[in-house]
Amino acid sequence: MFGPTEIVGAVLAFAVLLLTYGSLAAAGANMLGALVGVAVGALGVLAFSAFSPIGSMTPTLAVMLGLAVGIDYCLFVLARFRAELREGRSVADAIGRATGTAGSAVVFAGGTVIIALAGLAVVGIGFITEMGVAAAVGVAVAVLMSLTLLPAALKLMGRNALPRREHGGGTPVRADRIGFLDRWIKLVVRRPVTVLVGAVAGLLMLAVPVLSLTTSLTTPGGEDPDSTQRAAYDQIADAFGAGYQGPLIVLAQGDGVQARLDEVTSGLATLGRVASVVPAGVNATGDTALLQVVPTTGPVDERTERLVHDIRDRADAVPGVNLLVTGQTAIGIDTDERLSTALITYLIVIVGLSLLLLIIVFRSLLVPLIATVGFLLSLGAGVGVTVAVFQWGWLDPVFSAPQGNPMLSLLPVLIVGILFGLAMDYQVFLVSRMHEAHVRGLDPVEAVLDGFGRTAVVVVSAATIMTAVFAGFALSPSSLIGSIGLALTAGVVADAFVVRMIVVPALLTLLGRGAWWLPQWLDRLLPHLDAEGRALDESSPAQLGHQVGDQLRPSVPVAVGSAAQQVAQSGQLEVADPSHQGPAAP
Template sequence: MARLLYRLGTFSARRRGTFLIGWLLTLVVLAGIAASSMRFSDGSFQVPGTEASEALTIMEREFAADGAGNATLQLVLRVPDNQKITTRDNAAAVADALARARAVEHVQAVSDPFDAERPYVSADGTTAVTTVTFTGITRDNAEAVQQDVITVAAQARAPGLTVEVGGTLLTGAPEVLGPSEIVGAAIAFLVLLLTFGSLAAAGANMVGALVGVGVGILGVFAFSALQPIGGTTPILAVMLGLAVGIDYCLFILDRFRAELRQGREITDAIGWAVGTAGSSVVFAGATVIIALTGLSVVGIPFITEMGLAAAFAVLVAVLMALTFLPVLLRILGARALPRWQRSARGFRARITFLNRWITLVVRRPVITGLTCTALLLLVTVPVLSLRTTLSNPGGEDPHSTQRAAYTIIAEEFGAGFQDPLIVLVQSDGGQVRDALTGVATYLKSFPAVVQVHPGQVNGDGTVAQLTVIPRSGPLDDATEQLVRDIRAEAGSVPGARIAVTGGTALGIDSDTQLNSALTTYLVLIVGLSLMLLVVMFRSILVPLIATIGFLLSLGAGMGATVAVFQWGWFDALIPAPQGNPLLSLLPIILTGILFGLAMDYQVFLVSRVHEAYTRGHSPKEAVLDGFGRSAVVVVAAAGIMTAVFVGFALSPSSLVGSIALGLAIGVIADAFVVRMILVPAALTLLGRAAWWMPRWLDRVLPHLDTEGGDLRREADTAPDGRSAQDARMGETTRVR
């Protein structure tokens, strides 16, 4: 592989005009397609194959013309306990609020809570609820219309009268690049500048990464011309594309600078950098892509779409690092080095602090290893209280008018009133009406059921629906048990087939499916990635150590996310709403992404250790030598990735913020604790056993030369120390 990538790097450098125009032309074409035909889906969350999802599909087909697709909001009006909402003054205030609501643009109808036929007044007479129905709501006008209704509520408030707005019209996704994300990118550039000591090198690194993430995200947008994508799909692609793009450029550029300092010609140095560090980039990128594409095993289209979009962005980042970055390096030449290093052949920077760091780890591997393990386990403790949900009842912001309206209705009308269960009843031969009485009696027999309301029957009398009001709320264990109980005895009603659906049932089914898929997913991605690492390092134990370290990093990332977003720690620093259960899809998404990133650092750090070991160093010397060569760049890469993720963690979206925070803490734990302490300690303790592999397995596995062994042997045969390939081509460009 190293020889192949060497040729690719030198070919790209020599044909720099072709590759430069090709990448920029791709960027422009994708931008044109995306700008003219970008489409987004409605953002619905489907869980195919579950009872709730299949029943919902039948309902949408059989009752499509009932007008349920109209957007609605609720106005919730409440007076103190010692008053009645029906008194003359209070009723007049309600009437005035309804009149203002009717005047809002796009309002189709406003219900009367005092209607004798369909009253919506609480039993104690303190609360009235009206439903505002809209028509013509689009992504462009939804926010303005909802704000108009909120303004109506604010104007209707008076001493003793509380008015809140329930529900939401907003379906838009958070912005792809906001101020906090831009600040994170700026910090990443500062880290590059400090690492390289060269503005030109830092600029080339950043330009390469930005071109890569630009092509990646525009490619995702262009794909939406063929099939609409979810509004949050691009977020993960931008987040990962930017982070890995900067890191992959960093590793290759750092190796290029090292080859220049050893006196190699510019094109030859590019080839060596791409052939050696590029091999690590390919393997690291492959593990990330495997982890992201593996999200498709969950079977939820929304998650599959996010994973594939992010995997495409990572693939583009790898291709950019292998073909576009060499173009920039050829243009950059010796300016990749600070001026004072350009004549210092053989220069090697001293890493005083990190030298002391690794020396301590190698001398005290047991103490340092156990201490760090205990620290990571401590950060993992909050995971024990992890709670997940498909969606937060009343919206994700605990301080919003939407949540306040939800809470009032739950208090006055019952915890399950706003999140009822929908029971779909099917019967052959148009006899569903005859079965409804038996089904209703069956449902009322459950103590956890408060009310059962008859619903619609389709035209041919084969499908009907009933609304079941549970005694408990949608997140209560009692509601989940009620759904299980209804399903368990559904066959006991003669002449009817019963299925439970609705938002609460969908949430329960999605949680169950995600939890069951997580095990399968872990086996798949860990298995495939272990195979890649075994091939790369020719070892059994090193990949196992890498995986154990990943589990510790994952625990730390999840624990920090629970503490911040569920417990409410550091709420002054995090703008996204806190205090809610985490979203159901968070654990599996965080697991997949962090696994890929953890393997990145494993590959970049341990490949240098393995390279030293294969050159004849003792296990301890190999750890010291490999760490000394790669520690600075790994620290810089982790710092860059952390800066990018922290920028996204400051997003107002709880989904984006929780994923980004988990990744930021996970990267810190993995890079600075697992890979910089635990892995060196383990390699020191294991000694030569760390690199053991059965002979039969070594013969079976392919030898891919990911560390440039073939290139070194060819260089040894060249009279001037250059690679034999470059010597034959007569390359004469030198460092000036």
């Protein structure tokens, strides 16, 4: 599950954590939480294999996602903990508020990823469902680690989670903002049309290779073009025709099969793209015959697919005889078609889910629509880059996996499910802060600047870490793991650095207050979901010992936020040391 390239990716992720925190203890705790989560999730998946065999790629996918989201989720909670310490709160108070705010967002974001992965079951193909459920288990364990093991580690670290100069309450390091990002968001809100057009045009260009996407359940002759297996396959295809490598098996059934076998054979031979038809035998009762149909084209050729449909279309052409088509080639064609159909259904399901959840969270119609369109742009860019590399053969010296083959049929479905969840992570963590600023009364441009300034550094760090992890898997010698890793690498870069950092802020700036519009009748019908524990931030320190529920906007916070709010309202949160008091968190 872990090779040299994957280890390099994990090391790069740790380096980014160290640069982000400026504290070895914080970076180590973050990485420890993620690695423990990966180990627990992988052991759980392997333990299940004792009861039911699983595919060789299933644990690898669980490790890939578990490591990436585990690092990110711990990062979100730890970054909020450090921010609370800088506001002057005690260690216990900071842990409670970080878990109740960022932890609530982690629960919501992780739940979205889990739903997207478990939703792969709608495809109705066993190994796809198996991979989706295993990956969902890995993500669920990562969420639990960020809410259990990490808070315990934060208690042990205390103020050591901050850089050394801040351990004794020194001047805080200006870690919540980076000058470049400040200048960048000011450019976006100052010239929203220019940056928006450029960003969308760039993403569409990256998505162009999707138009030539070719998928196959297997690669004829093996995926390695330099192997002796592929050489033998090519020699046979050149000498006898590509169709001999993937013949179709036709089953003729009916009371008159034996008497009409010649008629069935000649009928099949008259179809286009048929090299030969050879009867393989008739059973003892004479009501079932087996025929081998050799196409003139290869197993993954579109003309072979049309031949399979032609045979099925004339299945009852001979009176009293019914034809059925099977064999490895036909099974591959059927599975590929089923996955293509399921992809459309799956896209509709998760896009609909995305719109509904984001409408509830952001109390807006246009913001969820922007988020969903942004996800589709990221998806197109991720798949487009993968097609250019693994199907077209670009950058062949860089990637060790074989190139120039059709993409595996299951790749688009897996990428849709995984990237959807990751895209919603960034949307929730970034835009929820903009929404919070808007609710506080800031005008649209100020809300974008304020929300971006509070979360951009953390989102950039999280996306960089996830990119490093996925890039390590992209260099895998396996075509499946390599293509998934590259698609997720390109997709995360496109989503985090282009869609969420350019497209979304530019559109929110252009739409102004209209971006947050929601019909009153719909606002009354929808539940109020506090996905980032904002109710905690609305409570002032003087209110911690009183019931303030009636003064807050009615809401249904997620479990972690609700628990933290109850603790806050009961007066059980430890009062910060007066020497470290600072302004209340916004």
